Amino acid sequence: MKYKFCQQIDRHLCFNKNNLYSCTVGNNTRGQSLPIIKENYNGEPINWEEFFTQREEIKKNFKEGNQFENCKGCFFLHEEDWDNINTQREFKYIQFSHWLMCNSKCIYCSNHTAYDKSKLTDTYDSVPVLKDLINKKYVNEKTKVDFAGGEPTLYYKFNDLLKLLLDKKVRDIIVHSNAILYNKTIEQGIKNGNVSLCVSLDAGQKKVHEKVKGVKSYNTVWKHIKKYAKAKNPIQKNYISLKYIIIPDVNDSEKEIELWIKKSIKAGADKLLLNADNNIFIQENSWEIKNKQLQKVIKLSEYFVKRVIELNINAKLEFNVTAAYKTLNIPIPQIDYNYYI
Ligand SMILES: C[S@@+](CC[C@H](N)C(=O)[O-])C[C@H]1O[C@@H](n2cnc3c(N)ncnc32)[C@H](O)[C@@H]1O
Ligand code: SF4
Ligand code: SF4
Structure with a gap:
């Protein structure tokens, strides 16, 4: 019948904040x-x-x-x-996202607290629960494991969790990181072909990046992305994906997207992801404002799709972009957009 x-309720589990x-x-x-x-x-x-x-x-x-x-x-x-x-x-997807601390201050993000060394251990140790999941085979080599947060590289048990998964030969691990800190375990996982990395740049130019991120990390982050990309073996299926979140009135221009695409290709990205700010859907704006924002997201997505097809780059439209199309009942362009399924 x-x-x-x-699928999320059926086979996903997310350790997120205290829920x-x-x-x-x-x-x-x-x-x-x-x-x-x-x-x-x-x-x-x-x-x-x-x-x-x-x-x-x-x-x-x-x-x-x-x-x-x-x-x-x-x-x-x-x-x-x-x-x-x-x-x-067995689970198809597990997400660890229960730490909030971060060394960036992205203007769109409600999921972080300021970096404070004395509070690093404020969140729980999830190594025992992962060990239990692995021992019972509810997490196995085929489970997709996702790290988010907060900033994973600041979580005091991050290296232990990642090493445990690498030891167990879990094949599809994705780390969402701002890449302000370079992490050797991530590099090892990228080399092995088990770890994919996703970094949200949200800008092509330094001044726009600083406006979005609230910290001066532009040069460091691009340097680290290049280093991670260099560690990757091109014959492996894992990937370095770079993301752009469209934020109304901050980075919503074709010019900025174009500069980001060019810079990302040069840095060695395998995949480009386009998303839109969650706040478009959360904020209680009038329908007129929301409609205008969604129309803009669609206009920029059409530009993005045209360019990635011209440049022949692997790309995806993430869930808030597809939600903009669905909300306005407009057909979604035919690139592979089912990132979370
Ligand atoms: C909360 S972050 C945590 C991991 C890491 N600090 C990072 O930025 O990648 C996980 C992902 O959520 C995305 N994100 C955060 N706030 C968002 C928002 N308001 N709209 C869309 N995506 C958002 C980030 O871009 C990132 O790719
Ligand atoms: S994806 Fe939608 S339907 Fe599925 S669990 Fe999340 S909110 Fe519910
Ligand atoms: S780097 Fe990640 S966790 Fe930190 S503020 Fe930005 S989106 Fe939030």
Whole structure:
């Protein structure tokens, strides 16, 4: 039987701040609301029997038409024969994002606190829960593991987590980093072909980069990206992806996107990602303002798509860009845009 559900609830798990979520993409039709699986989580051992029973209960509710309130209308919900796919317990995707500290001050980001050496251990140690997941084979070589945050390279257990995954030959690890600090374990993972790196530049020019990031990191970051890109073996499938988040009235110009594309290619990027600021969907603006912002996102996305096709670069439109098209009911350009699925 087919019914509306989504892969995130079915097979994803996100350790995010002090909650467990099934996704951190969010529902763009409801101000990006997130489905909470467990509140006040601080690294305690998880009773997986209870967890999977709860997941089956949630699935049954969706089947009966009782969706999570936060998921109602989400663009990711779609009809499938969900009872007959993903019948094992393993996770397809795990995200570690429970630390908030960061050495950047991106204007769009609500997910960080200022860097403070004395508070580095404010968040829990997630090594035991990862070990448990691996021992029980709920995380295995095929699970995609994502590091976000806060800044992963500042998390006091980041190297331990990454080394554990590399030891277990987990194939598809993605680290989201601002690349202000260069990290040797990331470099090793890139060399091995297990780690992909995603850095959000959001600008081509130094002055715009500094406006977006709130710190003077432009030269350092490009230098580190080049070094990571050099470590990569071209025959491996992992990638260095560079991102541009369209922020209304800050970097929303074709000229800036063009400069970023050129600089990214020169630095050795394998993939370019275009996204738009979450705040477009969260802020309570009038429909007139929101509509104007979404139209602009679409105009810039059309430019981006035209250029990456001309330049023959691997590229993706991320979820907020596809949500802009879906909200305005405009067909999405045909490049590979299913980054999170
Ligand atoms: C919260 S960051 C944490 C990891 C790391 N510090 C970094 O910047 O890559 C994870 C990802 O979320 C993206 N992000 C943060 N705030 C966003 C927003 N308002 N809209 C869209 N993407 C956002 C960042 O660009 C980054 O790629
Ligand atoms: S339906 Fe949307 S909001 Fe709900 S878990 Fe799936 S992706 Fe997340
Ligand atoms: S670098 Fe990442 S965590 Fe830090 S402020 Fe920017 S988006 Fe947020």
